[in-house]
Structures are given as structure tokens and as C-alpha cells.
Amino acid sequence: MAYEKLFEEGRIGSMTIKNRGVMMPMATDMADKDGLPTPRQIRYYQERAKGGLGMIINEYTGVDDIDSIPSIHNLRAARDYHISALEELTDAVHLYGCKIVAQIHHGGATSNPAFTGRDNLAPSAVPIADGRPVPKEMTLEDIKRIKDKFLAAAVRCKKAGYDAVELHGAHGYLIAQFFSKYYNRRTDEYGGNVENRCRFVAEIIEGIRRELGPKYPILLRMCGDEMTPVDGFLSLEEGLEIAKHLESLGIDAINISNGSARNGDANCEPFSYQPGWKKHVAKAYKEALSIPVIATNTIKDPDFAEQLLEEGVCDFVGLGRSQLADPEFMNKAKAGTPELIRKCIGCLYCRERVLGGGLPIRCAVNPRTAREIEFPLLHKSGQGKQVAVVGGGPAGMQAAITLAERGYKPILFEKEEELGGTLNIADKPPLKDKITRFKESMEAQLAALGVEVHLEAEVTPETIKTACPDAAGVIVACGAAPLIPPIDGIAEGMENGFVVTAEDVITGKAVVREGQKAAVIGSGLTGLETAEFLLSNGRKLDIIEMLPALGPGVFPAILNDEMSRIKPYDPGLFPGHKLTAIHAPAENEPGYITVEETATGESLDLSADVIILAMGIVPRTELVQAFKEAFGNVYVAGDASQGGRIATATRQGFEAAYTFKA
Ligand SMILES: Cc1cc2nc3c(=O)[nH]c(=O)nc-3n(C[C@H](O)[C@H](O)[C@H](O)COP(=O)(O)O)c2cc1C
Ligand code: SF4
Secondary structure, eight states, rough: OOOOTTSSSSEEEEEEESSEEOOOOOOOOOTTSSOOOOOHHHHHHEEEEEOSEEEEEEEEEEEEESOOSTTOOOOBBSSSSSHHHHHHHHHHHHHOEEEEEEEEEOGGGGOHHHHHOOOOSSSSSSOSTSSSSSOOOOOOOHHHHHHHHHHHHHHHEEEETOOOEEEEOOTSSSHHHHHHHOOOOOOSTTTTHHOOOOOOHHHHHHHHHHHHHHHSEEEEEEESSOOOOOOOOOOHHHHHHHHHHHTTTOSSSSEEOOTTTTEEETTOOOTOOOOTTTTTHHHHHHHOOOOOEEEEEOOOOOHHHHHHHHHSSSEEEEEEEHHHHOOHHHHHTTTTOOHHHSOOOOOOOHHHHIIITTTOOOOOOOOTTTTHHHHHHHTOTTTTEEEEEOOHHHHHHHHHHHHTTTTTTEEEEOOSSOOTTTHHHHSSSSHHHHHHHHHHHHHHHHOOOOOOOOHHHHHHHHHHHHHHTTOOOOEEEEEEEEEOOOBHHHHHHHHHHHHHHHHHHHHHOOOOOOOOOEEOOOOOOHHHHHHHHHHHTTTTTEEEESSSSSSSSSSSHHHHHHHHHHHHGGOEEEETEEEEEEOBBTTTBBBBEEEETTTTEEEEEOOOOEEESSSSSOOOOHHHHHHHHHHHSEEEOOOTOOOOOOOHHHHHHHHHHHOOOO
């Protein structure tokens, strides 16, 4: 069998797990305002259990709703009325032979006084990050009270049918604050040496054992290395010391993450981190401990999961975002069709929604994630009817896949020589190969579904009518064109190649030659990636942004990651500056642009040999209109409808095909 190790049965304490694939806890923000799981949340987990996982560790689940409320919609096991609702969740997962573990959690200093109306509690009065509220140092009474809440929550979880509990001791939450020399500055028996800093969790473990017996498995998640260059944060060496102590206290398994409250990227990385970059951490724990080690490692496909198990990095592979991107990850691996697994691109849209926006989790590459209840089984009503799909970008490919799954006969037309559309631009900048793999998984799905694809096709209403005479309708996903602002000198500049688009630079249609200086106008992700591409090839440039800060609309973790690669090249950075004029090079006169500082109105000239426009896109409305006039039944999706990101494109392609009616 393919993936022998991945599909080997495993054990954690008294619990047998059918394989080594474990879904990692991921906050979904889908519970109701009382912390009860909602039907769509239950359906979301059930879909993943059905996808073949051995075990699910569900999202952090609050033990407390007085001193710790991390978000309005976080799941809780804080009251007895949570038990029956949580049982619905565990029942739904157990239906598919999948184990389920509750990750029980207290935020401590990370909590939010705006939700609790109280000071945060913490081992010491140390704010979790600069500018965050100073918490109240816990008294011995507070410690006992919160410990009892962990015990009561564990008892509720067992009653609700959970196979085990995981104590959340990672990512800077309360248990991790006790582990930390930085956050825990106590001088009593809960602070100081490792044994003392572990006392809080040791008493919780002892209490759970007392209440639930020696056989009920207790897991603990911790950061193997906090990777935070501040004195007192956990290093790998100190983490190992703590883990060995925890093992001696009788935990059944350890779940190794990385990072801290000040370094979320070491836990949940942006796209630029390569799979396996942190595997030395888990391996060190595996070598030092006898209990099973579960670990995340930026796993995007089963080959890498198998490799980690073979290399002895861990006993169970932690699957986080790859489960958002494709809940069928395990089933497809088992069936020997890993190429059909939709691959996570590391864009952090999921993290942006939950942790940045307080919105329910979603995934950029999987439009059904967390919407399984809205889009249940596909209604197969297509009866083989022909549907023309115009445009082979992410929206068009998704539409064709969904139409085929619904029993239609989609015919996909793409004007370029390969499928991918904007993905073929997005995957060119440095470190963006995950986008290529996502595109390849869509191509594999199209092929497996037998979708007819026409490349280098002229896409006008007339050509489509000729090629697809029986079309019951058309989904137009013909993309968008770069926005060209009405600025003096721009038309002339575009004619003589002085002004080009970011798309042209990335695809190699326009070149900035050695020794030339460029000006990149616009600092959205496309502008920044174009700048990085040129800088890493030794070109000099300025980045101009009209808004006060660079990277408008770019999620801070992605922006910081991008800027950490751009800044060392020392480009000119001009946030808060508007392009007002373009001056093409004249005889013996170099070219330049004029920009105006928006706050003061002051003008500035900047030399430039090439001007690169990265100012956004505009839908191709004329083409869309022409299709609407030529065909009665037209659906519009992706950039052709609303310019945006991959998430918008896949979602609109899916929704158009899901709702398509002949
Ligand atoms: C949206 C989101 C929410 C998360 N919430 C939690 C959580 O509740 N508890 C936790 O321990 N880790 C949480 N994580 C971290 C994941 O468990 C995991 O460590 C991380 O995504 C890296 O694994 P991956 O590369 O397989 O995605 C979250 C991650 C994401 C993307
Ligand atoms: S939203 Fe982006 S990072 Fe998150 S799971 Fe989906 S593809 Fe991966």
C-alpha cells in the first residue's frame, strides 16, 4: 500500500487510532455566542472525519467564560449546558471511526478585557506583548480556581464523548505563560525552576487523573522552541527539559508546535517557509521522549507526511491547513491519488479571517470549507448538458470542476497556452511555488473528471457559439485587466515601453535591464512581489504608495514576511505619495516621475528608467456584456465579476457552478 507508515494503526495511552493523520486544533470562530457548537461547525468537523483522519484535535475550547474569552465565537466546555451540544460534535466525528480530542484552553494574559470586563489573569503582571493590557498576577486562590475549571472542563469533555483532552500549553496561553521564564516571574512554588513552572499543569494533570482515572488519555500541546529572540522565551533546550518533566508526570502524548505569542509565524507560517524547515525541533523531542510525539511541519501532501514518519521526526503527523484546503487528504492518499489533493498555498487567508477579523474560518483554495452545511452534497442534475466556461484561471477551473461534479459537460476555453490565468503570474515571484502546486492539483482534478479543455482559444461570443453549439449556458470567468490610471504621460509611456504593468514584468514580457532603475507604483501584494523579484535580481527601485502605509490590504503576517526580504535591498520607500506625472526619457535626458506627498502636497521628482504599474485591476466588463447579449444564460465569476484574490475567484467559480441552472 502507498503511504504505509501514514496508514499504520497507532496508540496514545489506552486509545487506538486507525492511522497517523491527526487534524490540528484550529479556531474556527463558528461557535454561538454562548460557546456552543453550531450545526455548521459540527458539519465542518464531520466532513474532515469522513475524509479519513485517524484523530481530530478540535479547536481551542474554553474552560472558562469569566476570566478568559479569546473571541466572541470560541468553543467552550465551561458550563454543564455545553455537554449535550459537544456530544453532538463527538457523535458526528465518531460516525466515521475517527477519534476526537478537545483542546482545553485558558488564555490568561492573552484574553480580552473588552469581552470579559475584567483584568486578564496571568502568573505575573507581564503584558503578553507591548501595548497589551497589564494582567493581574494570580493569587493562590486564582490558581486553584482556574485549575478547578480545567478539571471540570475535562470531566465535561469525557461526558460529551471525547476520547481524550489536550491541555493547550502552546502559543503563549496561560499554561505556556507558567512555563515561561519571561511571563512567569513568581517567587512562590509556581515560579522559578522547571518543576515549579510546571506545577500549575502538574496539578491539573493530577486532578484529571483523579477525576477520570488513569486510562483517560491526556495530551499536551507545547511549543518545542518559541523561536523568539527575547530573554526568557523558551529555547529548544529548555523546552526539552519541560517536556521530560511532563512525561514523568504521566501525560500520554505531546503535540509539538513552535513560536510564541510574539512569533505566530513559527507556528502558522506564511507561504515563503519551506516544508520541513522546523522538523529538527520535533525530531529532538521524539529522540528525547518515549511517549508519542505529534507534530506539525507545514505538511501540504502525503509524500512529505510519510517522509517525516520514515525519518522518525514524529509518531503522528499534525495536519492543520492542509485539512482546510482538502478534507479528503487522507482518503485521496489512501486511494493512491495524491495529485488530486488540493494543496494549501500558505496565503494565511484562514488566519486573517479568524485571528485578524473575528470571522468564521474559510480557505482560499476550498470554497466549501466551513460552508459544508450551506453546500451539502452536490445535486447531480446536469444530465450531461454542455456548459461553456470562458477563462481557465482559478474561477474558471473551479467552475468547470464543480459543473462536472454536478453531471454537466463543461467545456473550458483559455486564451493562453496553459491553464492557470492569474495563478501563472502569482507563482512567478520568489518562493511562490505552492501556487504552482495548487494549480497542478486543479488541472489533475479537471483531467480526472474528463473535462474538455481548449487552450489558445479565441474567446468571443461568436467563437464559443461555434465551438459549443449546444451550450445550455456560459460561465464567464475571463479575468480582469490591469488598472491604468489617467495620468499625464502614461499612454505615451506605455507605447514606447517606458511604462509597463507588474504582470508584464513578472511574466517576462517586459524587462528591467541591468543598471536600470525602476519605480513600482502601488504596494499591494503584486507590487511588493514584483519589487522583490527585481531587487533579488540586482535591480534598483523605488516603491510608491498613495496610502499612508505600504501593503494596504495585505495581512500583516504576509506583509512583514515580504518586507523582511525587501528591506535588506534598501529600496526607496514612499508611502503617502501619489504619482502625478510621468516624464519619458528624452534625448540625453533620463526619465523620471513626479510624486506628491499626500499629507503636505509637496512634489518630488524621482529618476526612473522603467515605471511599473501595480495599481489593481478592472473587470473586463465589455467582454462580459458581449457574452450576456449573445447567450441567455450567463453567470459571471472571478476577476471578471469582482477583482480580488484567489479566495474570491475559487468561491465565485464554485458558487456560479453550484447554482447553475440549464
Ligand atoms: C485559523 C487557525 C486557527 C488556529 N487555532 C489554533 C488553536 O485553536 N489551537 C492551537 O493549538 N493551534 C491553532 N492553530 C495552529 C495550528 O494548530 C497549526 O499549528 C498551524 O496551522 C501549523 O500547522 P499547518 O502548517 O499544518 O497548518 C491555528 C491555525 C490556524 C490557521
Ligand atoms: S486559506 Fe490559504 S493558508 Fe489557509 S488553508 Fe487555505 S490555502 Fe492554506
